[in-house]
Amino acid sequence: MKEIVVISGKGGTGKTCITASFAYLGGKDIVVADCDVDAADMHLLLHPDFGKSEDFYSGVIAKIDQDKCTGCGECADVCRFNAIPVIDGQYTVKPLNCEGCGYCARICPTDAITMEEQNVGEWYISTTKAGNSMVHARLGIGAENSGKLVTKVKNIAKDIAERTNKNYVLIDGSPGIGCPVVASLSGANFVVLITEPTVSGLHDLKRVYQLVKKFNIKAGCIINKSDLNPQLSDQIVEYLINESIVHIASLPYDETFTEAMTIGQTIVEYDKNNLKTILTESWEKIIQLNENGRKTK
Amino acid sequence: MKIAIASGKGGTGKTTLATNLASYLAEKNKVVLVDLDVEEPNSGLFITGKPVRTETKYKMIPQWEQDKCTPCGLCQEVCNFNAIIQLSNQIMVFPELCHSCFACSELCPTSALPMIPQKMGVLKHLRQGKLSFVENRLEIGQEHAVPLISQTNEYVNKYFSDGLIKLYDAPPGTSCPVIEATKEADFVILVTEPTPFGLHDLKLAVDTMKALKKQFGVVINRYGIGNDDVLDFCRKENIPILAKIPNDRRIAELYSCGELIYQKFPRVKEQLKNIEDYILELKNRATQ
Helix, strand or coil, X not given: CEEEEEECCCCCCXXXXXXHHHHHHHHHHEEEEECCHHHCCCXXXXXXXXXXXXXXXXXXXXXXXXXXXXXXXXXXXXCCCCCCCEECXXXXXXXXXXXXXXXXXXXXXXCCEEEEEEEEEEEEEEECCXXXXXXXXXXXXXXXXXXXXXXXXXXXXXXHHHHCCCCEEEEECCCCCCHHHHHHHCCCXXXXXXXXXXXXXXXXXXXXXXXXXXXXXXXXXXXXXXHHCHHHHHHHHHHHHHCCCEEEEECCCXXXXXXXXXXXXXXXXXXXXXXXXXXXXXXXXXXXHHHHHHHXX | CEEEEECCCCCCCHHHHHHHHHHHHCCCCCEEEEECCCCCCCHHHCCCCEEEEEEEEEEEEECCCHHHCCCCCHHHHHCCCCCEEEECXXXXXXXXXXXXXXXXXXXXXXXXXXXXXXXXXXXXXEEECCEEEEEEEECCCCCCCHHHHHHHHHHHHHHCCXXXXXXXXXXXXXXHHHHHHHCCCCEEEEEECCCHHHHHHHHHHHHHHHHCCCCEEXXXXXXXXXXXXXXXXXXXXXXXXXXXXXXXXXXXXXXXXXXXXXXXXXXXXXXXXXXXXXXXXHHHHHHC
């Protein structure tokens, strides 16, 4: 079983639309994980049935029992996150500031502080309209630990793939280079980078690929909206060659992406212009790259 | 006056709006543009200026001093983030998991874990005419954006007076980095696009801003594609729509080169004027 992660560094490059198309093409043979838990959108294209859901608890935050509190202020002194201001004469925890380190609870002389588990979201196991098993989640507002929820979603998807003898888990990652991205990369076998020929697209591609390199994962790249700036597209291709990243495909700038999304379809279902052909070939190429990898191992 | 520019979904045009609005406002006013998307800072690709200051930013992490260690195991026990592991007589620190809470260091009975600085990012401050620009870039491999965002805010509060217009380009999403980037703002502009993804993520962003009790308005980018659901949603929820930036491939082409748009597109400039009017009225009301 192999994990294929799709990331982009920059948001809005078409990552989710392309991943959903691959999911549609892979159908029953693959398990899909939407690890962009911050702004999970893939369900809008794959229409999962939200078959099973469960609350996600992660991390703790401090709670002060005012009956036991003597107001000594030691908790506020040790807190590095300014999470315990005095409000109306009482030491009070600001939940959005609390990191859950538990230092305050440990040093409180009257044991007035307890650390309580936080419900930070929900995760689901579904079946999509394409027949995939899909694991997805919804993160609570301002929640910490999106990295942990990503790991959870990924692990459940891997479990399902192993139990049902599927060869691939396809993962939609989140933008950026921080903890949720790190969580989605760890343990992955192949990374698909989606970029666009804009100065921001290339800048962010380079940053996120530096991160991928730290994990030693083989990568391929799809250049979306490639004709928007042909000169920059060429620069990206050159970068890919220098870094030994496989250039999987280039897609044209095409508002079909939006048209398909507006009626809740993947691009391959909507099937306009030649996007379906390019994406089908791209998916076959990705599978091939992974099959080859397996033989050499 | 602090105005944060945020969005649930990535790639909706936060940076485009932030850089164009900042440059436009700076034609008449003193403006500070702060890029708080420390993971992928892009505003600096569109703004140039003379360097004012560059600072390396650090986070504090514990460093084990073997000769002082007993080893009692308290550090491992107090760490809620699994950043310290004890293996027989050895203590291992995992800096990327450390939240810099200082508990292990200060509770260690033999002071064997002093806190030392580790490079977390680089802050740059530029100036061009009335526009100042501050960005902070997270080191690759550092996972926590929040401490760097908060250090950026501290820098801006230290060097710029409250009277200026301060624009903050926030990271995408709704989790901790976004909260950190918007929590000090007097007003939040949510940028979206009129598509199902745009609407879905706008709703998350709206819920987040309501939870933070923020005043906010919406800017619709790529107006003309997709459908009217975002408009309908804003009307129903009584959310002010500050501007509609038209969908135009030529705008995307200009953006792709790292250029500002409003000077070449009068229609975009008109929309920025609408936002300016809105902001200045808010500012007047705040000072009255």
